Amino acid sequence: MFTEMLTFLRQFGAMGLAGLALATPLMATAAPAAFDVVPLGVEGGVVEGSTSAWYITRKGQEQGLACDAGTLVPGIRAAIAKGGFSAGTPASEVLHRRIGAYLITHPHLDHVAGLVMASPDDSAKPILALPEVNAALAADYFNWSAWPNMGDRGKPPLLKRYRYEDLAAGGDPVPVAETGLTVTAYPLSHGGALSTAFLIRAGDEAMLCMGDTGPDAVEYSVRLETLWQAVAPLVRAGRLRAIVIETSYPDPRKDSELFGHLTPSWLHKELNRLAVLAGGKDRLKGLPVVIGHIKPAIDGAGPVVATIARQLAEGEGPPVRYVIAEQGVGLHF
Numbered sequence: 184m185f186t187e188m189l190t191f192l193r194q195f196g197a198m199g200l201a202g203l204a205l206a207t208p209l210m211a212t213a214a215p216a217a218f219d220v221v222p223l224g225v226e227g228g229v230v231e232g233s234t235s236a237w238y239i240t241r242k243g244q245e246q247g248l249a250c251d252a253g254t255l256v257p258g259i260r261a262a263i264a265k266g267g268f269s270a271g272t273p274a275s276e277v278l279h280r281r282i283g284a285y286l287i288t289h290p291h292l293d294h295v296a297g298l299v300m301a302s303p304d305d306s307a308k309p310i311l312a313l314p315e316v317n318a319a320l321a322a323d324y325f326n327w328s329a330w331p332n333m334g335d336r337g338k339p340p341l342l343k344r345y346r347y348e349d350l351a352a353g354g355d356p357v358p359v360a361e362t363g364l365t366v367t368a369y370p371l372s373h374g375g376a377l378s379t380a381f382l383i384r385a386g387d388e389a390m391l392c393m394g395d396t397g398p399d400a401v402e403y404s405v406r407l408e409t410l411w412q413a414v415a416p417l418v419r420a421g422r423l424r425a426i427v428i429e430t431s432y433p434d435p436r437k438d439s440e441l442f443g444h445l446t447p448s449w450l451h452k453e454l455n456r457l458a459v460l461a462g463g464k465d466r467l468k469g470l471p472v473v474i475g476h477i478k479p480a481i482d483g484a485g486p487v488v489a490t491i492a493r494q495l496a497e498g499e500g501p502p503v504r505y506v507i508a509e510q511g512v513g514l515h516f
């Protein structure tokens with residue numbers, strides 16, 4: 184079903200959706216890619232097996248990190264089959280050695296289920312998150328009731344497979360395991376719940392991996408504004424290589440039924456606010472904006488994805504390059 188949908192989308196795209204790329208490898212600029220991203224899960228719930236997870240490496244590094252882990256092993260298998268990882272790579276090699284750390288945006292199931300399920304066969308590694316998120320993982324999942332305690336906090340005995348590392352909101356960049364990457368966490372507002380945007384840096388280059396978020400205007404929040412202010416200098420300098428962000432629902436949708444998520448029109452508004460801070464819409468020209476967390480209908484994601492893709496391409500946002508992520512197909516920024 185998903186393959187049919189993507190075929191449909193490619194044909195649809197070929198019919199003239201300017202500015203829309205569909206899970207094809209691309210580069211932001213003529214500069215060499217700084218990041219490799221393998222989407223391990225790209226949907227926003229209802230169906231398990233492809234919920235939010237992004238494997239991110241610094242170009243040339245063997246070990247990277249997983250930004251969210253809603254789906255791990257099925258996403259790794261899909262990526263081995265589709266070229267996101269080299270053919271013949273054992274899934275265990277990816278899980279045990281290539282994923283050096285987890286960044287968790289928030290503790291909703293569609294962002295952590297893969298981590299919990301794979302944990303009995305995982306290697307020791309850190310989980311980096313805002314303190315409230317780590318506390319929720321320890322209290323709600325690794326608590327000897329939902330699951331054995333694989334962490335180094337919470338209800339004893341502590342199996343200590345995972346080491347929680349608390350990140351300070353907006354703090355100095357923190358090195359992530361042996362990945363050659365650093366991370367800074369920025370809080371997001373997600374239907375009143377806490378979520379996180381991770382600013383990931385490889386030397387002077389940066390990308391954003393964002394968890395679920397509603398628009399500031401609907402959330403009565405300034406968290407996206409704060410994030411856009413933080414990354415605007417990177418946009419001005421041409422150092423922001425990509426934004427991974429959600430668009431859960433197509434338009435039209437009532438603000439009262441967003442439940443802490445974005446639509447294409449709200450994403451356009453938020454990117455326009457970033458453009459103002461960065462010096463104008465043209466500053467975002469060609470910037471890859473990778474779309475995930477589309478909430479599929481239970482009978483198939485195709486029509487929803489097609490609608491969101493069209494609405495993103497047609498709307499009033501800056502001239503970014505939207506990329507509808509496909510599970511397992513690698514991207515280069």
Ligand SMILES: [Zn+2]
Pocket residue numbers: 227228235291293294395476
């Ligand atoms: Zn979610």
Ligand SMILES: [Zn+2]
Pocket residue numbers: 289291373395
């Ligand atoms: Zn969520």
